[in-house]
Amino acid sequence: MFITLEGGEGVGKSTQLRLLADALRSHGHDVLATREPGGSPGAEALRNLLLFGDAPLSLRAEILAHFAARFDHVEQVIRPALAAGQIVLCDRFTDSTLAYQGYGRADGDAAVLELIHVLDAQLGLRPDRTFLLEAPREVARQRLAVRKAPTDRYEQADEAFHARVIAGFQAIATHDPQRVRRIGTAQIGVEGVNSLIMKEILAVLSHG
Numbered sequence: 001m002f003i004t005l006e007g008g009e010g011v012g013k014s015t016q017l018r019l020l021a022d023a024l025r026s027h028g029h030d031v032l033a034t035r036e037p038g039g040s041p042g043a044e045a046l047r048n049l050l051l052f053g054d055a056p057l058s059l060r061a062e063i064l065a066h067f068a069a070r071f072d073h074v075e076q077v078i079r080p081a082l083a084a085g086q087i088v089l090c091d092r093f094t095d096s097t098l099a100y101q102g103y104g105r106a107d108g109d110a111a112v113l114e115l116i117h118v119l120d121a122q123l124g125l126r127p128d129r130t131f132l133l134e135a136p137r138e139v140a141r142q143r144l145a146v147r148k149a150p151t152d153r154y155e156q157a158d159e160a161f162h163a164r165v166i167a168g169f170q171a172i173a174t175h176d177p178q179r180v181r182r183i184g185t186a187q188i189g190v191e192g193v194n195s196l197i198m199k200e201i202l203a204v205l206s207h208g
């Protein structure tokens, strides 16, 4: 089973990934928790370039770099883990490229979305479930302000960019409601979000 967590910065993806991995392990499952961009040595090197490199890439170069990282991660880490029967939990996947590059940078430009879909089709791996965590941007910004992590290129982008990213995620969820579950995180707290996601994952594991 391949599960992804998606959403803007500060909505709680990394927190939920850790809690889900612990909860699934306590139910006896073998779990791989991973992230994008990154998750394999080559992809982590590309993450550093994409998030903290001095030279910003042109849009299509940036998309290809995200997919270069993704192909390496899928081929070297995710597929072998799935083949070994592990549940794979991934913090971000192709939906983030659609939201950040396709909507955030390209404002939904059809040719750019098509490029991303073509690369994704070559990848040939779709998540069984995606949990789209959501919070008003102001709430997410306040959470990030207390978190001590270095600020990356995307976090530094202006509010109009982040508004397009959030609208992009909403469009993805609207087009694929069977796969993508939207969860508002502003009101229900970390544990509440975790139990909603666990309930759904356990249902999928028992009924398919």
Ligand SMILES: Nc1ncnc2c1ncn2[C@@H]1O[C@H](COP(=O)(O)OP(=O)(O)OP(=O)(O)O)[C@@H](O)[C@H]1O
Binding pocket: 007, 008, 009, 010, 011, 012, 013, 014, 015, 016, 143, 144, 146, 147, 185, 186, 188, 189, 190, 193
């Ligand atoms: N449901 C929640 N309610 C309140 N605070 C939360 C909730 N979920 C996460 N947080 C807090 O918000 C901060 C950001 O959470 P986290 O790092 O998990 O977000 P993220 O989506 O992974 O962010 P990024 O994409 O920037 O890595 C953390 O300090 C975390 O403890």
Ligand SMILES: Cc1cn([C@H]2C[C@H](O)[C@@H](COP(=O)(O)O)O2)c(=O)[nH]c1=O
Binding pocket: 009, 035, 036, 037, 051, 066, 092, 093, 094, 096, 097, 098, 100, 101, 152, 154, 155
């Ligand atoms: C996979 C992917 C990620 N991004 C952006 C989104 C975030 O701003 C960073 C990753 O940081 P995080 O703290 O690990 O969430 O990268 C992107 O723009 N495109 C992508 O495909």
